[in-house]
Amino acid sequence: MIKKDIIIIGGGASGMMCAVKAKENNPDKSVVILEKQSKIGRKLLSTGNGRCNLSNLNADNTDYYHGSFKDELKTVYKKCSMVKVLEQFSNLGLSTNMDSEGRTYPFSNHATTVLDLLRFKLEELKVEIIQDTFVKSVEKKNNEFIVKTDKTNYGCRKLVVSTGSPAAPKLGSDKSGIEILKKLGHKIVPLSPALCPLEVVDKSLMPSIKGVRQKGIVSLYDGDKLIKTEGGEIQFTENALSGICIFNLSSYVKDLQNPVVSLNLNFVKENYGQLFYVLKFNRERFKEREITRFLDGFYVNNLGVAILKSAGIKKLNRKISTLLNNEIENICDTIYDWKFKVKKPLDFSKAQVCSGGVLGSEINPKTMESRLVNNLYICGEAVDINGDCGGFNLNFAFASGIIVGESL
Numbered sequence: 001m002i003k004k005d006i007i008i009i010g011g012g013a014s015g016m017m018c019a020v021k022a023k024e025n026n027p028d029k030s031v032v033i034l035e036k037q038s039k040i041g042r043k044l045l046s047t048g049n050g051r052c053n054l055s056n057l058n059a060d061n062t063d064y065y066h067g068s069f070k071d072e073l074k075t076v077y078k079k080c081s082m083v084k085v086l087e088q089f090s091n092l093g094l095s096t097n098m099d100s101e102g103r104t105y106p107f108s109n110h111a112t113t114v115l116d117l118l119r120f121k122l123e124e125l126k127v128e129i130i131q132d133t134f135v136k137s138v139e140k141k142n143n144e145f146i147v148k149t150d151k152t153n154y155g156c157r158k159l160v161v162s163t164g165s166p167a168a169p170k171l172g173s174d175k176s177g178i179e180i181l182k183k184l185g186h187k188i189v190p191l192s193p194a195l196c197p198l199e200v201v202d203k204s205l206m207p208s209i210k211g212v213r214q215k216g217i218v219s220l221y222d223g224d225k226l227i228k229t230e231g232g233e234i235q236f237t238e239n240a241l242s243g244i245c246i247f248n249l250s251s252y253v254k255d256l257q258n259p260v261v262s263l264n265l266n267f268v269k270e271n272y273g274q275l276f277y278v279l280k281f282n283r284e285r286f287k288e289r290e291i292t293r294f295l296d297g298f299y300v301n302n303l304g305v306a307i308l309k310s311a312g313i314k315k316l317n318r319k320i321s322t323l324l325n326n327e328i329e330n331i332c333d334t335i336y337d338w339k340f341k342v343k344k345p346l347d348f349s350k351a352q353v354c355s356g357g358v359l360g361s362e363i364n365p366k367t368m369e370s371r372l373v374n375n376l377y378i379c380g381e382a383v384d385i386n387g388d389c390g391g392f393n394l395n396f397a398f399a400s401g402i403i404v405g406e407s408l
């Protein structure tokens with residue numbers, strides 16, 4: 001067995017940041033990252049569409065997060081605010097930019113810059129990085145952790161689990177780390193995909209509008225009960241609703257009996273009456289055209305036709321002049337409140353993060369140390385907390401990694 005002082009399982013966002021702080025704090029101790037993939041930080045490179053949205057101006061506001069660690073999160077951000085996270089990056093030499101919505105990116109707009117600066121620092125500090133090494137299990141005997149990998153066994157007194165979640169398995173993610181934590185006695189809040197598209201139940205109209213993007217307001221309901229509303233660009237895919245606003249609703253769906261998403265695609269700034277008036281006016285102006293062209297001034301044609309079909313308008317090859325007032329009312333209703341029954345997300349392949357993980361009350365937020373197993377620390381997505389789109393998840397990964405590193 002190879003003995004080390006501090007072992008970090010998982011060289012992702014939280015593990016790399018943790019290793020930097022751990023070695024800075026303990027220059028004379030051996031700090032090792034065990035990473036199952038051939039390179040550390042693989043997921044980081046895919047974040048923010050390759051731009052790495054690493055933090056957010058509102059990252060310390062716990063309203064943007066979900067999960068059993070939410071109450072403890074306040075303590076985490078008191079210890080390590082987003083300003084401290086950005087200071088840490090500044091110390092690594094990273095220059096950042098914030099967009100109008102508070103999302104923070106590297107000035108280069110390339111995730112590789114973030115990863116390179118973390119890697120250079122790890123090299124300079126002489127953190128040992130052991131790649132292509134899968135940790136199969138961990139046991140604790142006489143105050144020592146025995147970390148069994150597919151190559152060899154390691155022993156250490158202090159262990160960090162920063163293995164992330166099963167979201168986006170094509171980037172190498174799985175739930176092996178969560179299983180390790182479960183075997184060490186932790187309660188795991190069930191895992192489900194979050195920040196993901198929502199598959200619709202009735203797909204009949206979807207192929208015709210696949211690829212369309214349209215700004216609007218989206219509301220999630222459980223039956224008739226409003227759960228949450230978001231605004232932004234809605235993307236229609238072959239079988240699902242997608243886009244950041246949909247992603248942000250997706251974490252709530254798993255708890256609902258009858259999840260329904262309503263799209264409000266109103267293009268008239270004023271009210272319903274105004275919309276009705278505009279459409280009636282257009283019935284006169286464009287009376288000779290086919291009904292399929294009725295919404296052409298507002299939406300791409302295939303989206304307009306899908307709205308007409310959803311509004312129950314029959315015989316679309318009629319002239320626009322033949323539209324009855326009650327048909328125009330139905331079109332207005334659909335534009336304002338286009339309902340899609342959606343399924344509970346089950347597929348991790350399209351999810352950016354995972355909801356669930358180690359139960360929040362089992363982790364001390366001041367240190368991120370397990371309350372059940374001394375000298376075991378947990379950071380990043382393995383914890384039952386997940387944030388909205390916009391840099392919240394990476395910010396938590398980095399902040400929790402910093403806290404662990406400083407606690408070791």
Ligand SMILES: Cc1cc2nc3c(=O)[nH]c(=O)nc-3n(C[C@H](O)[C@H](O)[C@H](O)COP(=O)(O)OP(=O)(O)OC[C@H]3O[C@@H](n4cnc5c(N)ncnc54)[C@H](O)[C@@H]3O)c2cc1C
Pocket residue numbers: 009010011012013014015034035036037040041042043044046047048049052053054055133134135136162163164165167168171172173174176177351352353379380381382390391392393394395397
């Ligand atoms: C496509 C995509 C885009 C995203 N974009 C953003 C964004 O722009 N902003 C944002 O805030 N969040 C984003 N996220 C979420 C963010 O990437 C994660 O929340 C974050 O990476 C979690 O960090 P982590 O350290 O917990 O896990 P990870 O970064 O996933 O790292 C875990 C590491 O542990 C390793 N590992 C796992 N199990 C073992 C084992 N048994 N043995 C050895 N090694 C193991 C893995 O290989 C991996 O390298 C995105 C996610 C995806 C999938």
